[in-house]
Amino acid sequence: MTNPITTVVFDIGNVLVEWNPEHLYSRLIPDDAQRQVFLETVCTAEWNLQQDLGRPWPEAVAMLVQQHPDKADLIEAYYKDWHDMVPGEIPGTPALLAALKANGTPLYAITNFSSEKFAETQDRFPFLKTSFLDIVVSGDERLAKPEPQIYQVLFQRNGLDPAACLFIDDSAQNVAMARELGMTAHHFKEAGELEADLVALGLLAV
Template identity: 35%
Template sequence: MANQPITDVIFDFCGVLLDWQTRSCLGGRFPDDVVNRICEDSDPCGFFHYEDRMDAGEDFADIYPDVVREQGEDTAEIFRYYIEHYDDALPRTLPGMVELLADLKAHGYGVWGLTNWSHETFHFAFEKFPRLAELLDGTVVSGVEKLHKPNADIYELALSRFGLNAAQCVFFDDTAKNVAGANEVGIHGLLFENALAARESLAALGVRL
């Protein structure tokens, strides 16, 4: 595997290409104490749990009754607002990442997307940041495929659809279990920190920019 040159680089979206901040969507629109509780790492209001279900392919309309039953109508209505205004949770592309994609393309490397994201909200990413749509050669979205990182099948689908050799691919994700999932199917999975560190990791694998 180490002897095969890297030809393609695959990127997660939120936390890698895009800054994703639930607080950016809700802050100033709902009381601070409510927003703080929703955004706690322990996920007491279940926002990240319900969103993960959507990322795996479930529809908002099917999940919403569970949100009402488990969290109450007031919190459920905030979750509805969050999903309907999801673009506000995407304040920017992460520094240096558009430039990295452009450099990779300019040097002949393939650049691809592989993301856990709901089919109902993914359109916001390319609508708000059309340059990403221009730069990426293709993207696999979990909610469309009803497959989900870190399970092997979504990586294998991306490889097959894009015509890629796993041993010649690098995959960046900000979640360790998703990096492990990529490694298990033979992709060079790397934990994303920032654009500079990504460039250094690629250089260590022989990518010349």
């Protein structure tokens, strides 16, 4: 029986390039407890998600500075020094991406990312511009994973059959939604496990 998986859909943050606020704030707030309080009560994951959904960064920063004027410099750093949170590629996965591309595998991406920061990240990592036939960016669509509608944008815009797609993401929620929508999915942890899965699915040679 022919393997039905023909197409691979990547997440980007923490699958292809690392993103972690700790890289920035461990320098700005050396005390572990104080840093965690700041990231859990001021520059929270939910606040950051709104930028991934299209809210402009200056608006987001101004709102928090008004609420926490004593932390203005730390809040502004989240925007101004954002790239300190993205130290480099995830070891091994860009090479797997390149191998899939060399094989002629159709490659796509769905990413939760602000439009502005994604464009800057593509400038830093040019393979993010050249590897994919289409990239669905949450900041452009004003939809974010795991909302099913953002996956549907990819399917409908590119005429993709979910059953023919392998989806790769580091978020268990996003992986679960992909499976619910009919995709095969890999919960990413490290490149070795992903490579083994790609080989098992016949997408890469041993």
